[in-house]
Amino acid sequence: MKLGTVLTIHGNILGAIAGAGFIEAVRGDVLMGSVLLLTSGIYGNLLVRYISKKIKEEYLEPISKIFMLK
Numbered sequence: 055m056k057l058g059t060v061l062t063i064h065g066n067i068l069g070a071i072a073g074a075g076f077i078e079a080v081r082g083d084v085l086m087g088s089v090l091l092l093t094s095g096i097y098g099n100l101l102v103r104y105i106s107k108k109i110k111e112e113y114l115e116p117i118s119k120i121f122m123l124k
Contacts, residue, residue: 057108064101068094 072094079087 061105068098068101071097
């Protein structure tokens with residue numbers, strides 16, 4: 055799967071979780087809102103780690119092989 059597709063799909067999921075958490079917190083259910091916002095933070099962290107790993111594998115390793123930087 056292309057990196058842009060991965061970003062779009064997971065960005066939408068992350069936005070939905072964070073948006074739901076914000077709405078719940080504003081409506082008065084602070085505990086559920088806090089849990090959803092915490093979940094979106096953890097999910098975002100995992101997403102950034104996955105993307106950085108994917109960029110390293112797809113772009114940086116082939117470039118380093120070309121210029122023999124290993």
